[in-house]
Amino acid sequence: MAEHTRSSIIIEATPAEVMAVIADFAAYPAWTGEVKEIEVLASADNGRAAEVRLLLDAGAIRDEHVLAYTWDDDREVSWTLVKSQMLRSLDGSYALAPLKNGSTEVTYQLAVDVKIPMLGMIKRKAEKVIIDRALAGLKKRVEG
Numbered sequence: 001m002a003e004h005t006r007s008s009i010i011i012e013a014t015p016a017e018v019m020a021v022i023a024d025f026a027a028y029p030a031w032t033g034e035v036k037e038i039e040v041l042a043s044a045d046n047g048r049a050a051e052v053r054l055l056l057d058a059g060a061i062r063d064e065h066v067l068a069y070t071w072d073d074d075r076e077v078s079w080t081l082v083k084s085q086m087l088r089s090l091d092g093s094y095a096l097a098p099l100k101n102g103s104t105e106v107t108y109q110l111a112v113d114v115k116i117p118m119l120g121m122i123k124r125k126a127e128k129v130i131i132d133r134a135l136a137g138l139k140k141r142v143e144g
Contacts, residue, residue: 004111
C-alpha cells in the first residue's frame with residue numbers, strides 16, 4: 001500500500017476473540033453502520049471468507065464492492081478490491097498483536113482510491129474516519 005492511513009486501538013480480548021468477530025461477516029450490519037448487506041461469495045481452505053460482496057451506504061456514498069481476503073491465522077487479515085462501481089482500489093488490513101495483559105493491539109491500515117477526482121488530503125481524512133469508526137465498532141462488539 002503506497003499511500004495509506006493507519007490507526008490502532010487496544011481491545012480487552014485475545015487475538016483469537018478479536019479475529020472471530022472480524023471473520024463473522026454475517027454480523028457486520030449489526031456493528032459497522034455503513035455495511036447494509038453482506039454475502040460471502042467464496043471461502044478459503046481454513047473456512048474463512050476468501051471473497052465477500054458488501055453493500056455500503058454511508059449517506060452520500062452508496063456502493064457495492066467485492067473484496068478478496070487473505071488470512072494469516074489470528075495475526076492478520078488483509079483485503080483487496082476485486083470490483084466496485086465507485087472505487088479504483090481498496091486495500092486494507094487488520095493486524096493483531098497480543099499484549100502481556102491478555103488484551104490485543106489492533107492496527108487497521110487502509111488505502112482507498114476513488115474513480116472520481118479527489119484531493120489526497122480529503123481522501124486521507126475519509127480513510128481516517130472509516131478506520132476510527134471501524135476500530136470503535138470492533139472494540140464495542142468484542143468487549144460488549
